[in-house]
Amino acid sequence: MHRAVVLLALALLAPVLASCASERQGRNTDDALVDALEVPDSGVCRVLTPEDVALTSNATRTVPCSKEHTAETFATGELPAEFDKVAYDDSALARFAYRTCSKAFADFVGADESLVLRTTLSWAWFRPSEKAWKKGARWYRCDVLGGSSASTTYRPLPETAKGMLSGRAPDVWLSCARGPSVAEGEKVPCSQKHDWRAVTTVKLGQPEDAYPGDRVMESRTRSFCSSSVEAWLNYPAEFEYGFTFFHKPEWDAGIRRSVCWARTSE
Known part of the structure; x- marks a missing residue:
């Protein structure tokens, strides 16, 4: 399930x-x-x-x-x-x-x-x-x-941020959430205690595609993230997942991906 x-x-x-x-x-x-x-x-x-x-x-x-x-x-x-x-x-x-x-x-x-x-x-x-x-x-x-639009303060950066996410990105710079859901939870770096991790993204269109509408975006994201998170968790019998999809302003700016979250403390 x-x-x-x-x-x-x-x-x-x-x-x-x-x-x-x-x-x-x-x-x-x-x-x-x-x-x-x-x-x-x-x-x-x-x-x-x-x-x-x-x-x-x-x-x-x-x-x-x-x-x-x-x-x-x-x-x-x-x-x-x-x-x-x-x-x-x-x-x-x-x-x-x-x-x-x-x-x-x-x-x-x-x-x-x-x-x-x-x-x-x-x-x-x-x-x-x-x-x-x-x-x-x-x-x-x-x-x-050294933070996102949700941050109330920023973390210090290394001497240069050039290449800092190359290879295996450190957990301190990866997005997690702590709480009953991603929407309700506090956004924290994955180096801190957490209940959710943003683990994958799924591609939902090509650059030339028109915005398909919120309902289609939600449906596609839900379906694709279910499969993507299941694979990331190595196909467990039961799992919980969340997802983030973007709307027309972000689509018009060029974003063609949704974010998939796994319920995990890892």
């Missing part, structure tokens, strides 16, 4: 698609970076908090990557010319940032399509301040973070 006990839709794009009218640019700002017009440096580190990441622009001063930090910039660049005339909060900016930063993030940390959705690491992107935007600044910055 097997039983699906949870349906959870992750707000994966929330930090990407959200906008903030505040002109604050983070804590502990560097005057040289406030309202900066130039493309930021890549390969630098900062101590960022979820509150910093909630802002559209960030001018927090850098720290040596050999010192404790929670964020590392892994990609920067000029925005394409198509954004020269768009509004500061145009939704096309968020879609560009998702496509650009998500691919660069996976390459940087050494994660495949599945692991990207099962790690406690995440990324955030920043644009120029609104003042700098009005002066013609058009750049983006992608930072890897």
Whole structure:
């Protein structure tokens, strides 16, 4: 007997698609970076908090990557010319940032399509301040973070996050949950005591496919995750599993996978 006990839709794009009218640019700002017009440096580190990441622009001063930090910039660049005339909060900016930063993030940390959705690491992107935007600044910055959109604090990162998920990823950076279900449980790293582990993902479409609708997504995810988790657990007589499927905004951004969770303390 097997039983699906949870349906959870992750707000994966929330930090990407959200906008903030505040002109604050983070804590502990560097005057040289406030309202900066130039493309930021890549390969630098900062101590960022979820509150910093909630802002559209960030001018927090850098720290040596050999010192404790929670964020590392892994990609920067000029925005394409198509954004020269768009509004500061145009939704096309968020879609560009998702496509650009998500691919660069996976390459940087050494994660495949599945692991990207099962790690406690995440990324955030920043644009120029609104003042700098009005002066013609058009750049983006992608930072890897020691936590996810559900985190209230971030964990310190290693001196560099480059390749940190290559090979066998450490449990401290893998997603688990503690509680009666994934939806109700507290999200914790798998290095901590847990009841659920995000073990696999299942592919539900090709890049050119249209979104099939919530009902189809749920049905396919439930069926595919049942088989996937059963195999991961080595075909036990009884097991419990959960699943996460994404909705149209995430599909439009390019996500074609759902996440499968196994009830396990391992």
